[in-house]
Amino acid sequence: MHLIQKDFGKWLNNFTEEQLKMVMDNQVKLSYNKGEIISKQGGFASHIIFLSEGLIKIYKEHNDKNLILKLVKPGEFIGLSSLFSKSTFDYSAACIDDSKVYSINIETLKTLVKSNPDFAEKIIWLMNQNTSQYFERIMSLTQKQLHGRIADAILHLSREIFESTSFNMLLTRRDLAEFCGMSTESAIRILKEFHNDKIVNIDGKMMEVISFPLLERLSEVG
Amino acid sequence: MHLIQKDFGKWLNNFTEEQLKMVMDNQVKLSYNKGEIISKQGGFASHIIFLSEGLIKIYKEHNDKNLILKLVKPGEFIGLSSLFSKSTFDYSAACIDDSKVYSINIETLKTLVKSNPDFAEKIIWLMNQNTSQYFERIMSLTQKQLHGRIADAILHLSREIFESTSFNMLLTRRDLAEFCGMSTESAIRILKEFHNDKIVNIDGKMMEVISFPLLERLSEVG
DNA sequence: GAAATTTTATGAGATACCTCAAATTTAGGT
DNA sequence: ACCTAAATTTGAGGTATCTCATAAAATTTC
Numbered sequence: 001m002h003l004i005q006k007d008f009g010k011w012l013n014n015f016t017e018e019q020l021k022m023v024m025d026n027q028v029k030l031s032y033n034k035g036e037i038i039s040k041q042g043g044f045a046s047h048i049i050f051l052s053e054g055l056i057k058i059y060k061e062h063n064d065k066n067l068i069l070k071l072v073k074p075g076e077f078i079g080l081s082s083l084f085s086k087s088t089f090d091y092s093a094a095c096i097d098d099s100k101v102y103s104i105n106i107e108t109l110k111t112l113v114k115s116n117p118d119f120a121e122k123i124i125w126l127m128n129q130n131t132s133q134y135f136e137r138i139m140s141l142t143q144k145q146l147h148g149r150i151a152d153a154i155l156h157l158s159r160e161i162f163e164s165t166s167f168n169m170l171l172t173r174r175d176l177a178e179f180c181g182m183s184t185e186s187a188i189r190i191l192k193e194f195h196n197d198k199i200v201n202i203d204g205k206m207m208e209v210i211s212f213p214l215l216e217r218l219s220e221v222g
Numbered sequence: 223m224h225l226i227q228k229d230f231g232k233w234l235n236n237f238t239e240e241q242l243k244m245v246m247d248n249q250v251k252l253s254y255n256k257g258e259i260i261s262k263q264g265g266f267a268s269h270i271i272f273l274s275e276g277l278i279k280i281y282k283e284h285n286d287k288n289l290i291l292k293l294v295k296p297g298e299f300i301g302l303s304s305l306f307s308k309s310t311f312d313y314s315a316a317c318i319d320d321s322k323v324y325s326i327n328i329e330t331l332k333t334l335v336k337s338n339p340d341f342a343e344k345i346i347w348l349m350n351q352n353t354s355q356y357f358e359r360i361m362s363l364t365q366k367q368l369h370g371r372i373a374d375a376i377l378h379l380s381r382e383i384f385e386s387t388s389f390n391m392l393l394t395r396r397d398l399a400e401f402c403g404m405s406t407e408s409a410i411r412i413l414k415e416f417h418n419d420k421i422v423n424i425d426g427k428m429m430e431v432i433s434f435p436l437l438e439r440l441s442e443v444g
Numbered sequence: 445g446a447a448a449t450t451t452t453a454t455g456a457g458a459t460a461c462c463t464c465a466a467a468t469t470t471a472g473g474t
Numbered sequence: 475a476c477c478t479a480a481a482t483t484t485g486a487g488g489t490a491t492c493t494c495a496t497a498a499a500a501t502t503t504c
Binding site: 448450452453455459467468471474 | 475476477478479480481482483484485486487488489490491492493494495496497498499500501502503504
């Protein structure tokens with residue numbers, strides 16, 4: 001009880017004792033290793049996942065090329081888009097880093113949404129945050145060229161995901177390419193270019209942003 | 223009262239008299255002409271719109287190029303993504319055809335969502351439908367080349383929007399291009415190609431699908 | 445109903461990006 | 475520690491797509 005309240009924190013406000021017990025009784029904590037797949041596109045969506053530790057990629061498979069739709073960091077839910085609609089996932093989820101998650105029965109969450117308007121509001125708010133993020137991604141991926149897209153990705157990693165100027169990005173070059181909708185070779189070339197131009201400092205997967213203004217400019221001009 | 227119940231139909235189930243009255247008192251019906259802008263990116267999101275008649279495009283502006291995120295047909299809501307989150311629209315909406323809409327105060331809708339769990343469920347369901355559609359769009363726009371994207375667009379128009387093999391697509395070539403994330407010239411060239419290859423029959427804005435299998439094949443291979 | 449604007453159309457040239465190939469480095473498994 | 479597989483890197487060549495220019499057709503405006 002203690003642990004889950006600490007992690008879920010803000011999501012469990014205003015729950016009655018009965019509702020809290022319901023969450024407790026219908027949830028398990030799971031650990032995944034880097035590289036492991038949590039859910040597979042087309043698979044049965046019986047649970048919603050809450051990420052407690054680690055980093056996860058949500059991606060779609062198309063022929064043999066993948067596109068990473070979203071990076072999920074601790075504190076976020078995965079699978080909300082299956083609430084009240086599809087019974088199958090329309091995307092896959094895999095761990096970029098060792099991860100710990102709570103897996104919550106989807107029926108439980110449905111019941112909670114229907115019995116607790118404040119929780120429903122929070123879920124709707126979360127889903128709208130996601131949608132807004134997807135709009136940004138669509139614009140980046142479709143309207144900008146390679147440099148702008150990589151700039152967007154670096155800004156996202158620095159500000160949203162790792163919340164630091166300097167971080168281990170964990171993503172492989174291929175992950176980054178799949179996040180930016182480009183070939184791995186292009187991603188590599190542009191990273192090197194940014195490094196040479198002293199926009200970022202890159203050593204393997206370690207990344208340090210040197211100039212946010214330049215990244216923002218690249219993002220802006222596309 | 224009669225009119226709105228006919229239009230909103232399925233959305234007003236399970237409402238109490240009081241709630242129905244609340245909808246009635248906080249809603250106006252508006253008419254727009256083809257080409258008119260309903261809401262502008264960055265504008266204040268004070269209302270949710272329910273499309274009763276016509277066709278509307280939801281689009282984002284980037285530098286001087288637009289991208290049409292979604293086509294909205296009668297029976298759908300616009301602006302749900304502002305419920306419980308942003309107070310400004312992060313996209314614009316404009317009429318592709320003469321349209322009639324109900325404009326509903328956003329606070330009213332919030333109240334209803336919080337007081338009627340069934341309605342909340344429906345809203346969540348709707349938002350998830352949208353998200354699912356956006357995933358499809360991201361895949362089409364980022365993973366497929368021109369022919370696949372135009373094929374996707376035609377299939378969408380035929381099946382989702384007009385629900386007919388033969389229809390007046392209303393969109394200009396430029397709209398179609400902005401829906402497919404390509405230059406107007408490319409859209410025109412590929413439409414002509416499809417016409418010459420007898421995949422569709424095109425005369426101005428009139429469009430007749432001749433071979434769904436071929437379109438699906440083009441969509442599949444990308 | 446004529447003028448002005450927008451839309452549609454087509455060609456040629458430019459270029460951003462991908463694909464393929466081959467080498468080197470790094471990571472993973474036993 | 476070794477072997478294998480995966481990830482990273484770089485170059486060269488090809489191509490899908492865009493841009494620009496120009497013109498005809500269609501639509502809107504007054």
